[in-house]
Amino acid sequence: MPGGRLTQLDRRRIAAGLAERLGYAEIARQLDRPTSTVSREVARNGGPDRYRADYAHLATEHRARRRKSARTPHNPGETAAHGRDPEAVHGFVEQFAALMVRSGLPRMAARVLACLVTTDSGALTSAELVQRLRVSPASVSKAIGYLEGLEVIRRERDARARRERYCIDDDVWHRTWLVSTRKQASWAETAARGAEVFGTGTPAGARLTSMGGFFARVRDSMAGDRADGAIGDARTVLAALVHADDPLTADELAKALGWPLDRVSGALRTAGEHPDISDPVVLRSAGSGAYAVVTRDDRLSAAQREAVRRLSQGRPGTGHR
Numbered sequence: 001m002p003g004g005r006l007t008q009l010d011r012r013r014i015a016a017g018l019a020e021r022l023g024y025a026e027i028a029r030q031l032d033r034p035t036s037t038v039s040r041e042v043a044r045n046g047g048p049d050r051y052r053a054d055y056a057h058l059a060t061e062h063r064a065r066r067r068k069s070a071r072t073p074h075n076p077g078e079t080a081a082h083g084r085d086p087e088a089v090h091g092f093v094e095q096f097a098a099l100m101v102r103s104g105l106p107r108m109a110a111r112v113l114a115c116l117v118t119t120d121s122g123a124l125t126s127a128e129l130v131q132r133l134r135v136s137p138a139s140v141s142k143a144i145g146y147l148e149g150l151e152v153i154r155r156e157r158d159a160r161a162r163r164e165r166y167c168i169d170d171d172v173w174h175r176t177w178l179v180s181t182r183k184q185a186s187w188a189e190t191a192a193r194g195a196e197v198f199g200t201g202t203p204a205g206a207r208l209t210s211m212g213g214f215f216a217r218v219r220d221s222m223a224g225d226r227a228d229g230a231i232g233d234a235r236t237v238l239a240a241l242v243h244a245d246d247p248l249t250a251d252e253l254a255k256a257l258g259w260p261l262d263r264v265s266g267a268l269r270t271a272g273e274h275p276d277i278s279d280p281v282v283l284r285s286a287g288s289g290a291y292a293v294v295t296r297d298d299r300l301s302a303a304q305r306e307a308v309r310r311l312s313q314g315r316p317g318t319g320h321r
Contacts, residue, residue: 011053019265108143116168123167188215233267247286
């Protein structure tokens with residue numbers, strides 16, 4: 001079994017496997033890697049619904065550079081060594097923390113985050129945080145747990161020193177933005193499911209539909225240009241499937257469109273996550289890694305569908321897909 005780090009090609013194959021809804025074990029067998037390698041890779045880079053091969057590769061390279069930099073022992077006198085005014089630094093850290101508190105972050109979590117952002121290494125141990133903030137280890141531990149839940153910081157084990165460092169990466173704000181975008185998407189999807197449960201023609205269903213539309217717009221606005229590009233790719237892939245006589249796999253779509261496989265995989269994932277962009281049709285898995293476009297069931301009642309079917313069958317020389 002090969003060792004070493006995952007290559008960019010490996011990550012693109014992982015993205016393709018996720019788009020085809022393959023399990024981690026199956027993807028790992030295709031790569032001849034342990035299942036744990038694939039599961040950690042996906043979890044570290046956005047999860048199965050947000051994994052992007054190129055972004056994951058760049059993020060991994062950045063983490064490697066950060067780890068190398070963090071191995072340099074922390075120098076308590078780094079502020080003075082760089083000619084910084086200790087009082088000015090302390091004042092800025094407290095001001096920065098206060099701003100985050102006003103934005104809704106608990107005070108201790110804000111102070112820990114401010115310390116990590118303003119240290120040169122971007123990594124501190126629990127003992128160093130306790131010393132800097134002059135608080136108890138329990139307070140630091142609670143704040144660390146909260147920030148980890150927001151995916152703002154990560155733990156890094158220093159085997160030689162037998163201690164953990166808490167690290168913040170330069171791409172943390174991008175990942176935090178993605179977490180917030182996912183929350184908006186979750187609200188939109190839950191509201192859409194509720195509308196189906198109650199029926200879009202009922203007052204509760206109409207209210208939930210309006211709610212889902214609002215959060216979908218917030219989600220798309222937060223994603224910005226990146227979302228516009230992803231949605232455009234998704235619509236192109238859907239158009240290709242409409243024109244196809246039979247379901248197509250991601251590889252076949254990539255060949256037909258002249259796109260890289262990971263771009264097609266991302267477009268398929270976007271189409272699955274945002275069924276509203278293709279209304280009144282929707283993407284469906286046709287089995288064996290192939291995809292097709294079908295009409296949405298909720299646009300017509302059962303009686304309307306039956307009436308259309310009878311009408312189309314009653315005309316000579318016509319048919320329907």
